[in-house]
Amino acid sequence: MSEAQAVRLSYEDGDRAVELAREAVESFVLHGQREQPGSMREAFYQRTGAFVRLESTRGRGRLRGCAGAFRTGDQLGHAIVEAAIKAASDDSAGSEVGSKELDNLRVSVCVVCTTVLTDDPLADIELGTHGAAIDRGENHGSLFPTLPVKHGWSAEEYLDRVARKAGLPPKAWQHDDAMVTLFEGQVFRERDDAKSVEELKI
Numbered sequence: 001m002s003e004a005q006a007v008r009l010s011y012e013d014g015d016r017a018v019e020l021a022r023e024a025v026e027s028f029v030l031h032g033q034r035e036q037p038g039s040m041r042e043a044f045y046q047r048t049g050a051f052v053r054l055e056s057t058r059g060r061g062r063l064r065g066c067a068g069a070f071r072t073g074d075q076l077g078h079a080i081v082e083a084a085i086k087a088a089s090d091d092s093a094g095s096e097v098g099s100k101e102l103d104n105l106r107v108s109v110c111v112v113c114t115t116v117l118t119d120d121p122l123a124d125i126e127l128g129t130h131g132a133a134i135d136r137g138e139n140h141g142s143l144f145p146t147l148p149v150k151h152g153w154s155a156e157e158y159l160d161r162v163a164r165k166a167g168l169p170p171k172a173w174q175h176d177d178a179m180v181t182l183f184e185g186q187v188f189r190e191r192d193d194a195k196s197v198e199e200l201k202i
Contacts, residue, residue, distance in 0.1 A: 007076075007112065008113060008186070011197075011199060013043045013044070014111070014186060014199055015188065015197045017044075017080055018109050018190055018197045020044075020080050022105075025085070025105070029088055029099055030102075035084075036081075040075070044080075046076050047072070047073060047074065048076055048079070049068060049079060049111075050069075050079040050080045050109060050111050051070075051083055051131075051142075052065075052067060052080065052087045052107065052110075053065070053087065054097060054106070055108070056106075057104045057105065057192065064105065065087035066087055067086030067087040068086070068142075069083070070133050070181060071115065107189070107190050108144075108187060108188065108190070109187070110131065110144055110145065110187045112131075112185045113185055114183065115182070115183045115184075116130075118181070119180075121155075121173055122156065124182060125155050125159070125182055127148045128149040129184055130145055130182040130184060131185060132158065132159060132181070133162065133181045133183065134163055135179040135181075136175065136179070141167065142162060142165065143158070147161075160173075163178075186199060187200040188200070
């Protein structure tokens with residue numbers, strides 16, 4: 001295993017991360033514009049990855065989009081904006097988020113704190129702690145660290161789903177030419193009332 005980077009956000013930073021993601025989604029959906037992070041908190045100048053997840057608050061909470069990267073050369077503020085726009089676009093869940101959906105979206109942001117390149121993902125992964133990403137050739141896919149606990153997946157099921165997200169066969173993570181990265185992150189999410197933010201314990 002090889003490890004890289006170490007980033008931690010305060011609750012105030014996390015609260016602003018979610019706010020920035022929502023602003024970016026709304027600017028993109030309503031005006032087709034890319035939101036600029038503006039005057040950023042100090043933590044947002046760090047270079048690390050981020051993911052943004054959009055879920056409908058109606059019914060069962062259907063996924064409306066999820067995008068991001070566990071590694072990026074961008075500053076965190078810009079990484080959040082890029083992930084938010086991609087999550088709201090039709091490249092994510094198959095259809096672009098519409099203006100009428102904005103009041104019924106729950107925004108979550110996962111800020112990548114550490115990454116671990118592993119040659120034995122099944123042994124090294126800690127469910128509920130690690131997100132996972134797979135790279136094989138031109139294929140890439142990754143999933144939020146909270147998902148296996150939320151859905152009751154085993155480690156093998158989770159890795160299979162990461163492979164599918166990358167457009168690969170379920171067991172592709174076992175292949176010698178597949179590169180699997182585990183990442184730990186902090187997840188901040190809007191509460192049901194969308195007026196406050198909570199940090200999920202993972």
